[in-house]
Amino acid sequence: MIIGVLSQKGGVGKTTIAVNLAATYAKSGLRVLLVDADPQSSAQQWSAARDADPLFSVVGMARATLHRDLPDIAKDYQVVIIDGAPRVNELGRAAILASDLVLIPVQPSPYDIWAAAETVNLIREAQQFKPGLRGLFVINRKIANTAIGRDVTEALGQFEDIPVLPVALHQRVVYAESAGQGLAVLEVDPKGGAAREVAELAKVLMVNQEKKAA
Numbered sequence: 001m002i003i004g005v006l007s008q009k010g011g012v013g014k015t016t017i018a019v020n021l022a023a024t025y026a027k028s029g030l031r032v033l034l035v036d037a038d039p040q041s042s043a044q045q046w047s048a049a050r051d052a053d054p055l056f057s058v059v060g061m062a063r064a065t066l067h068r069d070l071p072d073i074a075k076d077y078q079v080v081i082i083d084g085a086p087r088v089n090e091l092g093r094a095a096i097l098a099s100d101l102v103l104i105p106v107q108p109s110p111y112d113i114w115a116a117a118e119t120v121n122l123i124r125e126a127q128q129f130k131p132g133l134r135g136l137f138v139i140n141r142k143i144a145n146t147a148i149g150r151d152v153t154e155a156l157g158q159f160e161d162i163p164v165l166p167v168a169l170h171q172r173v174v175y176a177e178s179a180g181q182g183l184a185v186l187e188v189d190p191k192g193g194a195a196r197e198v199a200e201l202a203k204v205l206m207v208n209q210e211k212k213a214a
């Protein structure tokens with residue numbers, strides 16, 4: 001399974017989600033590769049900041065030929081997660097085409113909702129070449145019991161072909177704190193809310209993919 005965590009918008013949580021999903025799958029015993037497809041190299045910086053033993057491999061592949069190069073490398077892994085780059089269309093297209101499933105993080109903000117259309121259009125374009133490709137929204141940095149938290153799900157309903165996942169990640173300081181040490185939230189606070197919601201997200205994505213394969 002190749003999961004692209006992608007959005008043309010910057011700072012929505014792509015790297016945070018990619019790293020934590022990779023760690024969650026790796027901890028559950030799967031062979032995981034994290035592909036850093038962003039020229040900013042954030043995922044590789046995360047890995048470099050880490051003193052602990054690696055949970056999974058991280059490889060830098062910020063290139064427009066990613067969709068052609070990745071299948072060969074991916075076959076040695078059970079799960080491949082792509083951490084995408086914001087803004088760059090050529091890299092965005094390659095990362096989308098390389099994925100089986102595109103996870104689009106969206107923050108509860110009107111700017112993110114407006115920007116989502118751009119990524120959705122890239123997915124629709126890619127589906128012409130790869131009909132099995134699917135997109136899913138995940139709400140990130142949700143603040144519990146706020147109107148904007150509910151509005152975002154409603155607003156994303158306009159993209160009928162891209163469902164909003166029932167699991168959201170909340171605004172939690174442990175996401176940033178853990179990243180500074182090259183750690184995943186499940187390593188810093190294994191029983192905490194962040195580790196729990198990422199585990200739920202990982203499970204939902206897996207079930208989604210298995211359903212599709214059946």
Ligand SMILES: Nc1ncnc2c1ncn2[C@@H]1O[C@H](COP(=O)(O)OP(=O)(O)OP(=O)(O)O)[C@@H](O)[C@H]1O
Pocket residue numbers: 009010011012013014015016017038040042084085086140141142169170171172173175176177179
């Ligand atoms: N759920 C969350 N709670 C708290 N902070 C978060 C959360 N998700 C992301 N952040 C913080 O928001 C900032 C942006 O997140 P991140 O780098 O993952 O986004 P990105 O989409 O990868 O950005 P870029 O487009 O630059 O690659 C980081 O400082 C990160 O620690």
Ligand SMILES: [Mg+2]
Pocket residue numbers: 014015016038042083084
């Ligand atoms: Mg990033």
